[in-house]
Amino acid sequence: MDQMPVVQLRHATKRIGSKNIVNDLSFDIPAGEVFGFLGPNGAGKTTTIRMMVGLIKISQGDILIKGQSITKNFNKAIQNVGAIVENPDLYKYLTGYQNLKHYARMVSGVTKARISEIVEIVGLKDRIHDKVKTYSLGMRQRLGIAQALLHSPSLLILDEPTNGLDPAGIHELRNYLKRLAHEEGVAVFVSSHLLSEMELMCDRVGVLQAGKLVSIQNIKDFVHKGGASRVCVTVEPAQTEQAKRLIASLNKITLPEENPGQLLIQMNKDEIPAVNRLLMDAGIQVYSIQMQEQTLEDKFLEITEDKK
Amino acid sequence: MSGLIANESMKIYSRKLTWILLLLLVAVTIGASVLGKMNTKSSEDWRAEAIQLAHQYEERLKITELSPALRADAENKLKIAEYRLENDIPTSPNNPWSALLTFSGLMEMVIIFAIVIAADMVAGEYTAGTMKLLLIRPHSRTKILLSKYIAVSLFAVVMLALLVVFGYATNALFYGLGDIHTTDLFLNRQGQIVQQNVLMQVIKMYGLSIFPVMGYVTLAFAVSTILRNSALAVGISLFIMIVGNSMIEATAKMEGLKYLPFANSDISLYIFHLPARPEMTLGFSISVLFAYIFALTFISWMVFKKRDVSI
Ligand SMILES: Nc1ncnc2c1ncn2[C@@H]1O[C@H](COP(=O)(O)OP(=O)(O)OP(=O)(O)O)[C@@H](O)[C@H]1O
């Protein structure tokens, strides 16, 4: 097995004027991983992608794809890459099929059968011979994904691929990308604003803030790490005060509730049974106990707020 | 490389604009042939006709404010008419080859249409945002740019070919297929009258016109690459073409202007012995055009190769 990471960023920096738009990025993506690239608007995600595919020069550092430098060995490096950069801009006056034929002619080994296979995968079979100018945004996005997958790349780079897709399309794409990575060993690099999407799709996330990588970790650690979750306990409204006193006796913090009868408690998952028993023993009527897991959204806001 | 050229050609010929231009070119070529036919009277007595022509040009030469180009033209024609009478050489019968030689004006149309397409080759991809997906393939930028340049050059050649084919076909309907050995009187570089094969002159004129056509194609292509704006590329190229045409006469007075492309951009001037300056030759014009083509190509290449693509 080839153990070399598919992508290696080595202190990649992009300077425009006197500003570092992307600042000293270093990380690897191994084969078979879906890597999520998060960051608020203007963080430098697209700029990083442009450097990765050689559209813009790297001011400092280097980016290697399968060990080949994108700057020094462009052809060798880029042949392993399929990408959508920013919007899936395709030739509007050509049909979807002509677009794919166009890109197929630029690499070796893409057969007609392969084009048909890809068209099937992205679900454009019925419309592939129509002009792209008649496509909806979601259909263009699908065609964009098709052109990126055409030559079976080892690295798939998608800049906000779910933009414009319908829920079914998002679901299919998510499953397809996971399958590509986990079964076929493709490294998938996805940037997106849909944080909940990332949570469902990525194995690891990196958070970019003003051009700097502020966090990079496994999605599970990323979501769950960092202290207690919140638990919402619903009790008989008349017994709210009594329940509050009981919980305070456990040295748990009760957050201000939204509705009468609702208690928001900061605690870990494994403490729930104990709290439950305490309330029951005191004769308090408990209607529900719910873990409120901190979402990626909260986490993301937390991280990006912190670093400001 | 052939795949890249096939791609670029597919993009050129998949657009409606291209077909409108080609149709227009064919229509105007046929139209010009019909007009030409209506203005040709087939006279029985070539001698009377030559005498009448000589008289007409003599009269024209008496006009004092005649422009130098028209004066040179009249002098040439007078010379030929007189030579014809002295040496008893009848006018060659009406034929499609001679008709094609009168179409040099249509070359301007080929140039304008080529400019329109060339101006969009690079800028169009930037405007549509397709440049980024084009450049992230295992091909150097040099090859991508070259394939675009070759594709648009081929398009220009196709237009020249259409002009010749439809021009010939329409005139062949009027005058018959024409004898390929047809000769006529022309003035050579030294201004002497010689008999030359008309077909050879046609081949020379249209074949060498590829240089001025390529000059403008390269100009539009370069502006398109550098400014990334199709409309600007068309505008600037046409502006230079129009200003340039009006500078051909000025070249007669100012020697330095002969090094600009303009006075070198009309090959028919050499077929009919009307160079902008007496010392200018066909070889000189082609060398000047070639130098400009080379310089513009080089600049486009440098810019395209180095540029950050962030749109
Ligand atoms: N050519 C350029 N010249 C100057 N600044 C630029 C240029 N391109 C990008 N920037 C700046 O770089 C920063 C990062 O832009 P980038 O497009 O990479 O952000 P992003 O993370 O992709 O944002 P979004 O989520 O909105 O897509 C922005 O502040 C932008 O203004």
Ligand SMILES: [Mg+2]
């Ligand atoms: Mg972006």
